[in-house]
Amino acid sequence: MKYTFLLFVSFSFALFAQNSNETKSSIAKPLIAKDTLSQKIWLDSLLSKMTLDEKIGQLFMVQAYSNKDEKHKQEIINLIEKYHIGGLIFMQGSPEKQINLYNDYQSKSKVPLLIGFDGEWGLSMRIKPSFAYPWNMTLGAVQNDSLIYQVGKQIGNHCKEVGVHINFAPVVDINTNPKNPIIGNRSFGENRENVTQKSIAFINGMQSVGVLANAKHFPGHGDTASDSHKTLPVVNFDMKRLDSIEMYPYKQLAKSNLASVMVAHLDVPALKTEKGRPTSISKKVITDLLKNKIEFKGLVFTDALNMNGVASYTTSDQVALEAFKAGNDMLLIPVDVEKGIATIHKAITDSLISEKRLDSSVIKVLQAKYWAGLNQLELLKTTNIQQRIHTVEDDLLFKKVAENAITLVKNNQDFLPLKRLDTLSIASISLGDEGSSEFVKTINKYKEATIVKGVDQNNFKNKLVTYNTVIIGIHKSDANPWKSYEISNAEIRLINEISKTKTVILTVFASPYSLLKLNGFKNISNIIVAYQNNSVFQSVAAQQIFGALPFLGKLPVSVSKQHNVGSGIVTESIHRLQYGTPEEVGMNSLKLSKIDSIANIVISEKMSPGLQVLVAKNNKVVFEKSYGYYTYDKHQKVNNNSLYDLASLTKILGAFPLYLKAFEEGVYHLDDTLGDLLPMYKDSPLGNLLVIDMFAHQSGLKAWIPFYLKTLDSVSHQPMKKWYHPTKGNGYNVKVAENVFMKDEYIDSIYQTIKTTPLRDKRDYLYSGLPFLLFKKILENHYHKSMDVLLAENFTNSLGADKLLYTPLNKYKKDSIVPSEEDNYYRHQRLQGNVHDMAAAMFGGVTGNAGLFGNANDIAKMMQLYLNRGIYGSHKYFKPNTFNNFNKSYFKNRDNRRALILDKPSFDSKVLNTCNCVSSKSFGHSGFTGTFAWADPETNLIYIFLSNRTYPSMDNNLLGKKDIRTNIQQLIQDAIIK
CATH class of the missing domain: 3.40.710.10 (DD-peptidase/beta-lactamase superfamily)
Structure with a gap:
């Protein structure tokens, strides 16, 4: 037994000590556990017993749903038992059903499954009911990065409760194109330093609780005008621009303990890929650039292989083979697992790919599983799951983010926060297509404001004649980050007309990009970007208007020549009553109830x-x-x-x-x-x-x-x-x-x-x-x-x-x-x-x-x-x-x-x-x-x-x-x- 143990150890060290570029890239420092020797022993004990197909299976991460029928469940079990897939990415469903399926699927797998999840702003991105944190664009306005760390940590805690080991977050794309149809609010903004620092904080927070992070979408999806889910976007910049903007976060993150990177389906001519060849299946992009030049040592994932940006390039099995040959370690959401494994198997047996190349990726996959605690696999319980994935700490942190993100963009003659309430007669107007009740209700806690409805360009003068101050709220859907944020032309004309004769406080509960159509907003006295339209952001924004809370946020993107990225007016509290929760002040809400x-x-x-x-x-x-x-x-x-x-x-x-x-x-x-x-x-x-x-x-x-x-x-x-x-x-x-x-x-x-x-x-x-x-x-x-x-x-x-x-x-x-x-x-x-x-x-x-x-x-x-x-x-x-x-x-x-x-x-x-x-x-x-x-x-x-x-x-x-x-x-x- 002692001799066998030494064989395992020497085999492992031999694999880790290869000098070729291919094996160098497998020395994944971010995936190395603290108990290094135990990790290697566990890894060797699995790797030495695997057949070739079992190794190949570890490369595949298949999508699984918790809101589908028994037939879907049996299909997944078949993939686990017959094709030995390495992981699952859970999609739509509920927390309870996901936990039950997690237990069932893990019990069927010889090697513990690595469970992935696309939860950029939390579990709510895919499964409900669950908690949603603010979008990255909102987080990008926060100047206190420790809050971003806490958000990452809490999302990590939620992931662990439902059996997620790797969360495909954060998006580290630098969104320099306001018309980007797929990134937008998912980005921390347009400033490379801000995006990088926010990404590091988020990653460190999530990985601190044992959930692997994933930076996406390499080499950079922030300045595209099309969606890689539907087509292959072209990023037509030279290497100088790509190096200084798009790839900047990855160069910094490669020096950190980032666990993984996701490669996008993009056409980037400057990277000298074959014409029309997606970056996600390009060896020049993944092995030569990401692994060797940038020296990223963690797991490399493809973006979903069922997306049109890559799926239309060639057959599904060839896509899988090309993705693996390019240097990816895990193939996310392959179209045909059976054909993909067979094609890769044939390429290895035909000596088109070495088995050492396969081992280098399998080792990293197994390292990630050990790092995530899968060497001691435990089944999960659904007991009190809703209380575990939506805690008091989540509510407190969410509100703290709102307080630190909401940005005072313009403040004519220091009008805000409002001070002389006895001199103000306030009208409140709600525009947009979503609710405004909490905003209006909170305004009225400080000063009675008349809710004026049915305002248009024909009647606004008569309806507003007795008011000297008009608070206009733009309320857009908060359902997901892709919802339209644009203010209609009619609303823009109305805002501009009212602003000519009244002191206006325009508060936009939507992306800061919504201000782009206001043409510099010269007439509007005061402008606030509140980023998201939910009850917490509405309440906080109203409290800031009246000085109970200070304005602290800075714009993560540019909205005009005068108001570019990083601008924002910071104010101080003038000590009016605030509104919050018992735990914010050290009281127990259960006892108060x-x-x-x-x-x-x-x-x-x-x-x-x-x-x-x-x-x-x-x-x-x-x-x-x-x-x-x-x-x-x-x-x-x-x-x-x-x-x-x-x-x-x-x-x-x-x-x-x-x-x-x-x-x-x-x-x-x-x-x-x-x-x-x-x-x-x-x-x-x-x-x-x-x-x-x-x-x-x-x-x-x-x-x-x-x-x-x-x-x-x-x-x-x-x-x-x-x-x-x-x-x-x-x-x-x-x-x-x-x-x-x-x-x-x-x-x-x-x-x-x-x-x-x-x-x-x-x-x-x-x-x-x-x-x-x-x-x-x-x-x-x-x-x-x-x-x-x-x-x-x-x-x-x-x-x-x-x-x-x-x-x-x-x-x-x-x-x-x-x-x-x-x-x-x-x-x-x-x-x-x-x-x-x-x-x-x-x-x-x-x-x-x-x-x-x-x-x-x-x-x-x-x-x-x-x-x-x-x-x-x-x-x-x-x-x-x-x-x-x-x-x-x-x-x-x-x-x-x-x-x-x-x-x-x-x-x-x-x-x-x-x-x-x-x-x-x-x-x-x-x-x-x-x-x-x-x-x-x-x-x-x-x-x-x-x-x-x-x-x-x-x-x-x-x-x-x-x-x-x-x-x-x-x-x-x-x-x-x-």
């Missing part, structure tokens, strides 16, 4: 008809969902744009920012008395109340006063005609509800009632809404504007918080607002868009106590402003120290947890105003209608809960009794990955 269960309990147990929940961390919204309906009759579903009556959240979202502004502007000081600020109270006990005590809820004011009761008839309990009228006018101008207008002068009575209501004996902590009625008067007296106007002008308009406002019926339709109660005690109607709080209603719905309406998304903007301590969207609203001074519990020694206006976590577990799982730095508030907003600087986390638990009656407080809001808060904390 448990919120769904609690929401379903809330609805099923009638704690509230519906609700909204939002979670943001590290300036990124990672969970935003709506549940249930407006009412229990289930006529209208809640969506993320539905507006809720925020009740006491108004204190921190409406009053608080104005109080901070007024404080900085010296309108008041914390040690001022109420008498100092409102002279009408100077001669009353309230005159000595300190601002700091009122803000901390320990001034001695009553919790609340039911002002409205004095305005009701004592018998009928209806609003007294003395104080109310069904129509506005004649001194009845305060809108309390629909068709209920209060007499203006009664507001003075409310302030007088506050003045004459005795203070409590103790000045301990007691939550009170009365200070917020008083400060309304202080602010409005000083600024001579109402609170709703002050809030909009100073905060919400520039924040882009269009859905955070008072008196929402002045702007939105009633069906966009969730009803808060069926009022049978005061206004006697459904309250939908009119404030629920009775006192706030008597001020026309505008106070610091209540009256604000909003959705979770726009509330999050204000809460993020607080976490940023005064800065949002590059605008400074107040100083950090101002916020810090208000977010402080001054009276802990008096058992008062409150900061100034802001609520704080309780000191112990007796009071469950939070989950008792947040930091002492955290702050927020709850609202009577079933609302809650909380932020924690320590974890940089925002949590918002909105509901209408008061519908149909405020007597229902199951939501509070079951601690629903704080239970969800605990879930959110638990979802943070430690």
Whole structure:
């Protein structure tokens, strides 16, 4: 046995030590495994037992389908058992069926089969359902090559899960011809250095997990005007051009560990091939040039031999023979395996080809099989295959690629990212033949944009007359990289006409080549290339327009004289909220999904008809969902744009920012008395109340006063005609509800009632809404504007918080607002868009106590402003120290947890105003209608809960009794990955 072992080893070393050019080219360093000796022993043990036909069979890689019938399966098994083929390239089908066939086919083969796959952008290129990464053209725009490495690695991981050992990727063709019908988006671009570096990164990533890479299509298919699947393209350049462009990547890759190269079916006269002879069967191209001159040592594959570019040259068996004679190691998708093997067999037995030449290729094939782990062949399992080939890591990486690829091509006067949202009126127009919903939806998360449909050259002036900014999205099919990217002539004319009078942001969700027809795009102010039209790229592009994310990409190809390859404007984030996934910020999406269960309990147990929940961390919204309906009759579903009556959240979202502004502007000081600020109270006990005590809820004011009761008839309990009228006018101008207008002068009575209501004996902590009625008067007296106007002008308009406002019926339709109660005690109607709080209603719905309406998304903007301590969207609203001074519990020694206006976590577990799982730095508030907003600087986390638990009656407080809001808060904390 020892003697036999030595024979095997000496035989192997003899083969590897040949000095002829033919054998030199077989010394395939890229295919040598780390355990070199074990690889040679395994290889020799197989090679020494092979017949001539078994060796020849190793050269053939046949296409196999997992979506065909039993007949096809038996044909493949016959090829394996009778002709000993070396490998299979799997084509269309499903992951599960491919795995099952992989197991069946491997069990039939004496020598493990090398499984190939054409998955340039992932398994989705051939089998579905599976994951698709962006096209190479998109990757070519990315400046961080480590991301390309990660893409290659992840695609390699997916390949391994379905039994693929060699992935025929990446395309390394330099696409210098925009009209190339077959490469285009499959190329990394037109710059040779960029293409090469991206190729190296992709190859290293894929091979790092044990999947062989393949560079294609040698000597270069990037500047062709025809498709080698259909004909034989001619590449008519001289050697200087070929050497400096087309073949440049291969010269660099030959120095790397690239496992294999695929040779294209091309006619390249400068390479001195026979006229009309495809490069894929030319010895001058493969052996003399690729193997000897360029010194590539890996496996050499033909492109598919059933393609017309080669199949029409001669008979199928002669094509196979010529391909082998030329120097190819494996013949991909031969037309006739039986005849091909027989023809090669005859050529060897007739001494037209040496068996040593055959052995050199077979050795490389076996080396590749060992390198890929086929010396320890294991059968595959289909269990959880979808979860294994589409992971959270894939989604994160895909989005990261989008963030790094999307390119700002033109930015007139640094218009982007959009900053002064309060100065913009935006129209959104979608052109092209595919969907735009995520792009439009994300735009509207930052600033309300009107979707304008049916725009053409005849009506655009009228349709766009009220807008100063127009975002135009060009949405082309993302189904595959060969789909048409061209913008129609009519669309081009429309874009140019609109651009003459409006500031246009043109965002192209297609190949950058689509811009070529725009003739330099002089009139268009701002142009973005977003490369691909899917929900991720649409969302990211919108976030970049508003500065939540920076623009980082560079053009991989030239699109005009002024905007050539490598150009692209890099911007910085201006710290608006981003939108992403929990794992991006170190949270567990599965744990967060448990919120769904609690929401379903809330609805099923009638704690509230519906609700909204939002979670943001590290300036990124990672969970935003709506549940249930407006009412229990289930006529209208809640969506993320539905507006809720925020009740006491108004204190921190409406009053608080104005109080901070007024404080900085010296309108008041914390040690001022109420008498100092409102002279009408100077001669009353309230005159000595300190601002700091009122803000901390320990001034001695009553919790609340039911002002409205004095305005009701004592018998009928209806609003007294003395104080109310069904129509506005004649001194009845305060809108309390629909068709209920209060007499203006009664507001003075409310302030007088506050003045004459005795203070409590103790000045301990007691939550009170009365200070917020008083400060309304202080602010409005000083600024001579109402609170709703002050809030909009100073905060919400520039924040882009269009859905955070008072008196929402002045702007939105009633069906966009969730009803808060069926009022049978005061206004006697459904309250939908009119404030629920009775006192706030008597001020026309505008106070610091209540009256604000909003959705979770726009509330999050204000809460993020607080976490940023005064800065949002590059605008400074107040100083950090101002916020810090208000977010402080001054009276802990008096058992008062409150900061100034802001609520704080309780000191112990007796009071469950939070989950008792947040930091002492955290702050927020709850609202009577079933609302809650909380932020924690320590974890940089925002949590918002909105509901209408008061519908149909405020007597229902199951939501509070079951601690629903704080239970969800605990879930959110638990979802943070430690």
